[in-house]
Amino acid sequence: MHPDHAEPPHLPPPPSRGGRRLRNIVVTVALGAAMFAAGVVMLAPDQTTVFRPSGQGQPGASPPRGSIEALQARVTRLPKDAGGWAALGMAYVQQARSTADPATYDRADKALRTSLRVQAEDNTDAEIAMGALAAARHDFPTALRWARKATASGPYSSSAYGVLADAYTQLGRYDEADEAVQKMTDLRPDAASLARASYAFELKGDTDRARALMQRSLAAAATRADTSFAQNVLATLDLQDAAPRAALARTNTGLRAAPGDSALLETRARAHMALGNTAEAIADYRAAIAIAPLPHYLLGLGELEQSLGHREQADKQYTLLRAQDRIREAAGDPADTDAILFEADHGDPRRAVTMAEQTLRTRPFVAVHDAYAWALHRAGRDSEARPQADKALITGARSALFRYHRAVIHYALGDSEAARRDLTEALREPAFHPLHADAARDLLQRIDTTP
Template sequence: MHRPKDPPAPALRRRRHLRNTAVTLALGAVLFTVGAVGLSPAGSGRPDTPATASPAAGQARGIEAMRERVRRLPKDPVSWADLGMALVQQARTTADQAAYAQAETALRRSLTLRPAENLHAEIGMGALAAARHHFRDALTWAREAVATSPMTPASYGVLADALTQLGRYEDAEDAVQKMADLRPDSSSLARASYTFELRGDTGRAKALMERALRAAGTPGERAFAHTHLASLAQESGDPATALRQADAGLADVPRDPGLLAARAKAHAARGEFGRAVADHTAAVAAAPLPQYLLEFGELQQSLGHREEAEGQYAVLRAQETLRRAGGAPADTDAILFEADHGDPRRAVTMAEAAVRERPFIAVHDAYAWALHRAGRDERALVHADKALAPGTRSALFLYHRGAIQQALGDTAAARRDLRRALAIDPSFHPLYAPEARSAVRRLGGTP
């Protein structure tokens, strides 16, 4: 018996009968700001590697092969652009800031060789700008790529990612729709899934991400789909399914840091703390990204392992020092870390700069929390409301708003948001889920 074919590209808007929505970022992690899947015009987001290889080792081998190619073909603009794109991906997955500078050098070399209608380099420059959180620059490059080749789906992926981060959500949906219409592959289906997830329609989001998994052509694309299927399950309070998805992905791509982090969170939610610590340790060893460091540090803190937590926080502080020296905008993880484990007033300053460059719901949420921690709750509530306006089902966002409402004396609203957070995911945060349960009891409700 033949499996029924998947339906055609999804309609992101049902002829505009759906309410206006904001396509946004959840969980403090940029899912698509550099187009984690399907960035190259050929359709593959990262070099394919054997399933037994570590992602970092596979990336390094792929980049060395590309370097050898540009040595042999120094006047080939496509080879330089491909090298630049691979270096962007390496920097994104390993937190190697030097790789961004190398990527820009390679991409600009490509543009020198072919200044006009250089699709590969335009897409690469858009991805590089997004990875550095320069989203207006990313939008400019994406528009150039669309003008160069209006029928190339990857151009619309970069365009959608930039528009999303700039708060232009309907325009972003249109770009995703165009991408899916041109080629309903793993990359476009993943972005369509993301659109529905952040409307709060997790059922449609899961169905589309499962289609993205079936359409995946490389281990990297399969790892990406499994990671986000695990996240969808975890954020819906289903750690058993999250664990199955993470295990399935790691069977295909062992040592993938995103999958290791997803499995760590699932283990922690199930009370399997030794396994959670082991997986978090492996994830930060493979890719010491702020998101993984903060998650691991706060898990260790929740377990009473203060020295181990401080080890992760020390790396975060060092990364923040480098960020400030380079003048890059702060990410949400850095803002939340500063608010909770550093100077809340500095966190407010970081968030103010970030939201000007990136008026995006995760940034509004981080800004709200920084303001709350700095004692500015009336202003904090404005941004907490903006973070939740699209209907996104985020337990952490709801907890933040509930805590702000509690500080303002609005007991009923605080109790409502805190209970909703716990209903969505009872283990949404190792430190704040227990606090939410205690707060609900103090406010006269049952968790």
Template sequence: MTRSRPVRRRLLPVAAVGVLGAGLFLAGGLALAPASSDAGRPAPVPAARAAGTVPEASTSADALATDIAGLQQHLRDQPDDAPALGTLGLDYVQQARNTVDPSYYPKAEAVLGRSLKLDDRENFTAMAGMAALEAARHNFASALDWSQRAIAVTPDNATLYGILADAYTQLGRYPESFDAVQHMVDLRPGTPSLARASYTWELRGDVGTATADMQRALDDANTPADRGFTLYHLAQLAFDNGDPRTALAKAEQGLRLLPGSADLREARARAEAALGSTDAALADYAGAVAAVPQPAYVLELGELLQSLGRTQDAERQYQVFRSEEKLFTDNGVALDSDQTLFEADHGDPAKALTLGENGLRTRPFLEMHDAYAWALHRNGRDAEALEQSQQATALGTRNALFHFHQGMIDKSLGRLDQARAELRQALAVNDSFNPLQAPAARAALAELGADR
């Protein structure tokens, strides 16, 4: 699973990821023709959404379940309807993200394969579905290929450029990703494209423009689900840049629209923990994890518990994290940055190194460089670690975790002035970036004889 944004340790919505990142905001309609009847006239699909469209990333699991049931019924009557099969595959990918249930991925692959077998020339819905599926499973080179094939069929479809941008981003091809996002905005300015535009500026360290674009995405959103999505990311932007009060306000605003949202409860929990409302944070984390066992949220809860001295409770959460990771690998998802960092910090550093090496081959993204740097550091290979860490910060992304890791690597190498500067920068970006590592940054600065 993928952290949809590199500013803090987390997984996507997925493929989540989750998010903006590898397929997080798969949005907008692909606008294929609807399924055809035997008489050649459009035949209605008995679902909330017609065949040949892509679900919004913010579409609820319940709404998608309705779509899925309707498409399944339609396909029982018309099993060779290629657009309906392609749409069902996209729905399965999105439902995997919404429910954090990767067993939908093999189902998606099966129906998308059937769709492409029926039409492998003009079937850009199924091609987009394959791109989204491959991104969700962290096969980003394949995701890029499928998105390019879909665009070759329909070059003026904005949604396809969003999928293309996601693949370029995760492959570390940032200028091409930024161009694809700009093309998406030019074709169809709106919540999906503006949210991606926000992320491109965040990657480059321009938080003001990123926030402005996400606010424009919120202003353009016309459903509670879309508004909740953008409010969640506004909360993230605020928290990741040291403003937990604004993060809390945005999360609570979103929860008034979507009181059952696990994402927004997690956003509120992080802000509450940073503001010292520990009991409230633990309750919100527990609620979020109970609703959707997103591994990133499980890990955040575990680290908060560990910071409070509740080591047995924390270890139980880490065991849940390991179980969730196995579920994902069993369903074809390649492990990368989250798992690398988890093993480096809470498990087996040698395993972290292997995961980092493998992850960097398939996903040479900023946060993968950072995770591999940390794995190298934890294995005593600090000169190599510094090179990887510097690649993680090459775009100028304001990321407290990246700067913390680089500062600790500098410290191990005896680069003490650089270590002080990086650790200060980590805390300047967000002095509550992690309940375990923010205190470690302060302790390292004190050991170096430096104030904040």
């Protein structure tokens, strides 16, 4: 066995009331993974294709291997090549994530269905990519169906178990997600599986273990995308630990290698905001939005501008968010948490409640429970909101925003002591939100000064 592929020891799971948890993962990491983001994670390739965005290379030169142009040329030359169509479909999925262009998902779907027509059975690559596509569209029940097909046709594919883990996580089936992550790590202890293991521990609030595993993922990074992803997660953990200077240094390091990485720019914006460098934060938000106008970038910039009294600039971002939501609604897609929170805080809270209820039917994930709780609170339904706020924190995740939301709900219901506990936890990250952090400090002071 190659030393970089050493198998992790099979340690017994620690006892827990919540069922079987992810085993302690102590591994010698393997190299090689490509980015997969169903929110926060990567997908390890079991194939040799490396997916690259279009437009690389010198004018007049052959397109680089693995680029969209090269894959398009391949399927034009070999229209019965199921693997080529699957690779092209996955490349489109990755392009859509980096550009926030939903039309690219349609191209991905067309390529992948062509692959499945060419090879209907045992087409693991296409099944994995269909699962990734469904996850990117936030259709997690469909992602789970494709992931199960992929693990059946490719039982030794670590990537298949990665998609399975993502689907289970977003469906609120956290013990099953842990089992899928453990299987993925057993099969291939590389950057992608370690990134998922890191997130599993982060979701439980074990940020020390999450950081250690993400450091291993960074050490295993074989591509610029792998490295940028790991640096971004580590910087985000720095922010959670109230270490914005460390986050700033890490994002600067990442951006020197990948200056066009929108996720690193957005995280650097939050680091600048935490340090009071508001002009730099705004510049980074704008740069990230110019690359990919993702909803959480627009909302982050809008609320930062609003906190500074720049109402006109904030409204520009909010107008874009409303336009994006109209497109989503017309397509019949479920709302993401950013859209729900935006509607709750800057629109119609009753509509936000309806949006959250629709999303929860297919995505009972902790972040959706939090958004639902906040929408219910904003709509004046605090008794209904509190159980949802509890569900948002059921895994033990260290989320300052979740804690703040529950604190406000507790206070509205007359439980000042519970509100104080949650506010104290939330303010361990003093700059967790451009608007709500100050509101949290004001509420805590009010509680402390009330006889």
